[in-house]
Amino acid sequence: MAKTKELSKDVRDKIVDLHKAGMGYKTIAKQLGEKVTTVGAIIRKWKKHKRTVNLPRPGAPCKISPRGVAMIMRTVRNQPRTTLEDLVNDLKAAGTIVTKKTIGNTLRREGLKSCSARKAPLLKKAHIHARLKFANEHLNDSEDNWVKVLWSDESKMELFGINSTRRVWRRRNAAYDPKNTIPTVKHGGGNIMLWGVFLLRGQDNFTASKGQWTGPCTVKSWVRTSFPQPGY
DSSP, X not given: OOOOOOOXXXXXXXXXXXXXXXXXXXHHHHHHTOOHHHHHHHHHHHHHHSOOSOOOOSSOOOSSOHHHHHHHHHHHHHOTTOOHHHHHHHHHHTTOOOOHHHHHHHHHHTTOEEEEOEEXXXXXXXXXXXXXXXXXXXXXXXXXXXXXXXXXXXXXXXXXXXXXXXXXXXXXXXXXXXXGEEXXXXXXXXXXXXXXXXXXXXXXXXXEEOSOOOHHHHHHHHHHXXXXXXXX
């Protein structure tokens, strides 16, 4: 909402003088060309505080205008990984100079928190549909069926460099919104793949995998490491 123009002290005093002379709110508003609500607010303030000038405001005034707040909220909503430095530069380009601390306080007042971005698999639509199809097909499977399932998982371990942590501005319970996550893939150079399996009886040891792995390769490797056989 845009800030309205304040009335001068002369106009406010005139409103009070007319009120003292016995004129009503509507008559004063019509004579001075002001809104009835404005006239009423000024007269009520005069009755309570015996003054027409602005009262001292508590605390420091906000350095970012409502339009500036809306701008940085729109930026963070579209790009949660935006840094405070980026927002400082955006406001500076718009004519407002503030510190990163001021912007951080503003975002927190708007209900956002700076959180470490969760890592989530980079899934294509085909992957999502396949997972949903599998879940629906086995929704009513008995516990006896699930105890026979061999579960496996793999993880990429970096050999060079580090997996940097990125931060995002988000609301509570929005950690796994795709905008707030870092997509991960199970391929790329400079790393090794570690693979492991587990059943109801417990888990197996990790195994370093080489090359491209498929379902049959996974089962064959598990049988070889868990049940060693001569000549296998």
